[in-house]
Amino acid sequence: MCLAGTREAVRNADQTQATPPPTPQGPHTHDPAGGSTLSRRTLLGAGVTAAVASVLPATPAVAGGVPTQRWRPRRRRTVDLTHVFATGMPTYGNEKPTRENFQPPAPEGEFGFYNNRWTFTEHVGTHLDAPGHVIGGGRLAPQIRPAELIAPAVVIDIRRKAARNPNAVVTMNDVRAFERRHGRIPRRAAVLMDSGWAARWDDGDLAYRGTDSLDEFPFNFPGFDAEACEFLVARRDIVGVGVDTLSTDPGDSTTFPAHEVLGRADRWGLENLANLRTMPPRGATITVGLVPWEKGSGGPCRVFASW
Secondary structure, three states: OOOOOHHHHHHHHHHHOOOOOOEOOEOOEEOOOOOEEOOHHHHHHHHHHHHHHHHOOOOOEOOOOOEOOOOOOOOOOEEEOEOOOOOOOOOOOOOOOEEEEEEOOOOOOOOOOOEEEEEOOOOOOOEEEOHHHOOOOOOOHHHOOHHHOEEEEEEEEOHHHHHHOOOOEEOHHHHHHHHHHHOOOOOOOEEEEEOOHHHHHHHOHHHHHOOOOOOOOOOOOOEEOHHHHHHHHHHHOOOEEEEOOOOOOOOOOOOOHHHHHHHHOOOEEEEOEOOHHHOOOOOEEEEEEEOOOOOOOEEEEEEEEEO
16 A cells, blocks of 8 residues: 555656665665666655645745745633632621732832732632532542543523512423523533622622621522432433533522532532533533642632633
8 A cells, every 4th residue: 555645756766766866775776677666665755755745735835945934823702600709708607718918029120029829718709519529438639530521511591480479490491491492401511500799799799699697597508409310310411511600400409419419429520610501501621720639629729611
């Protein structure tokens, strides 16, 4: 079997080189008929050159043979699904992150090292719950495989329902309605709930928790129904779920069944996502930049969607 272009390369070589000199690839052998033949190595080199030239697109060149054609990345839209990590952001508990500046920034335009010291609990901000967050012996942050953190994403919109009931949940009816309209949820997908709750993030704890005081509990915000989680895990083999609220369970839950179903199934949960409304219902890829916190039960991360 010859590489594409080999025969043509040999024919051209015979026409232009009657008695070519020896080359570093090996000596030519004399043909008794008066011509010359190329060495096997030269033949192979000519074939490879022709084959490569047939595959690569023509590239315009300038003086000196330097290509002028520039590589252009494929155009994609990328959306940040992460809230800014801040000391005053809404949290599930009343303990807030703190930031201490111990190396102040240099004057504008001058060189110098700027550095802060942060103190915070793991489950604040846009963050991931590892299975070990709720199940003894479950996997922790360093054990979450990279392949689980890049996944096709589907977004189930329950904004209308959440506007009527702050403790609305993603149910089996919502999952079925989504699949009737947008097709079957792909295997190893991340299923995200868009309840519209992210719009309350900048309004503070009370608005985001859905309460009238900081001491009030339970809270009031949307989440996932346990039955829907069981179906998504068992029948759709998802990698995890994500919500635009403080918890994968609704705010009025006191037993947290969605957390338990996901944890026992060795799946993760993302909480406090932003900008889900900008995503298509399906067709996007989600990337979760989880830090492999040592012995971490999860932790803050940066999350992107691209399509």
